[in-house]
Amino acid sequence: MRSLGLLLLCLLQFSCSSQNESKINGVSFVANPDRANQSHVNPVLDIGANYAAVMPFGFVRNLQDPGVIFDTDRQWFGETKVGAKQYIEILKKNGIQIMVKPQIWVWRGEFTGDLLMNSEDDWVKFENSYEKFILTYARLAQETNAEIYCIGTELEEFVKHRPEFWHKLIGEVRKIYSGQLTYAANWDEYKRTPFWEDMDFIGVDAYFPLSEMREPSVDDMKKGWQKWKTALKELSNTTDKPILFTEFGYRSMDYTAKKPWLVDRNEMAVNLQSQADALKVTFEEFWKEDWFAGGFVWKWFIHHEDSGGVEDNRFTPQNKPAQEVLKKAFSEFN
Incomplete structure (x- = not known):
């Protein structure tokens, strides 16, 4: 009888530990004009994050321009190769694992998913430019032993019109980088992404609309x-790939769950509780699922003391009730 009791206790402990298995508890570590130092990393450690997305940037002049401009002396330090490497090194020194996530910014903030060239010649120029951009940071990811490399973010028209390029690009990246690969598909794009079989994670920027209410x-x-x-679970099962939220987050404002992707400068009333509740729900719905790998909250600024706060209606959880939600969830699934 005593041995039976011990067996039941072991099974219970196994069940609890499998539910709370370690997840990717990440922050999107925003590029800054400054070098990162230990004081910038300590708040990331304090909330219990075990991953950070480091995001060097390339720039495109407009949605039809066939050139990606990157790693120039006109960019912020954290947006360049040298800066990204410095961020990675200090984060890794503190035991934080890394996803390198090079991203494109279109002038005036136009949506990258709408990038669409006007001719075959322009497509070829754009492909050559983008490949150079991505392979540059694939080499950096390999050099710094980054655990995950993201080959693109929200580029639906580019992916849809040039699928052969993407398959070739993935092959070239694999020759350089030996870690795990993903692509960050927008929330309304991921079902149409044609190369998930070549990825290690199905990456989704998870700005799904959840409620029309002002205070859901x-x-x-x-x-x-x-x-x-x-739908996410079905795709994971079909592809036998885990889902990774390459970005997730909510603004601290009214109607936060109506259009979570909004990045405009609207003056919607600050609503700290709705942001905290939306993050809490996301953790409760996903972090116990075995087909779900974890995610990277959008977004985390290096100057913590000056970021967010109770009058801020933007995405960052810093110095808001949402920060405590992160800390509690990350501690449970670390």
Whole structure:
């Protein structure tokens, strides 16, 4: 009888530990004009993050321009190769694992998913430019032993019109980089991404609309997640690949769950509780699922003391109730 009791206790402990298995608890570590130092990393450690996305940038003049400009002396330090390397090194020194996630910024903030060239010649020029951009940072990811490399972010028209290029690009990246690969598909794009079989994670920027309400309840947002969650699980099962939220987050404002992707400068009323509740719901819905790898909260600034705060209606959870939600969830699944 005593041995049976011990067996049941072991099974219970195994069950609990499998539910709370380690996840990717990441922050999107925003590029800055300054070098990162230990005081910038300590707040990341304090919330218990075990991953950071380091995001060097390339720039495109408009949605039809066939050139990616990157790693220039006109960029902020953290947006360049030298800066990204310095960020990676100090984060890794503190035991934080890395996803290198080079991204494109289109002048005036136009949506990268709409990048669309006007001719075959322009497509070839753009492909050559983008490949140089991505292979440059693939080499950096390899050099710094980054755990994950993201080959693109929200580039639906580019992916849709040039699928052969993407398959070739993945092959070239694999020759350089030996870690795990993903692509950050927008929330309304990921079902049409044609190369998930070549990735290690199905990357999704998870700005799914959950509720039309000004101040949605936890139950409202849980209900809002169900159709999206079912579709994500089905794709994971079909491809035998885990889902990774390459970005997730909510603004601290009214209607935060209506259009979570909004990056405009609107003056919507600050709503700290809705942001905290939306993050709490996301953790409760996904972090216990074995088909789900984790995610990177959008976004985390290096000057912590000057970031976010109770009058800020932007995405960062810093110095808001949402920060405590992160800390609690990260500690549970670390």
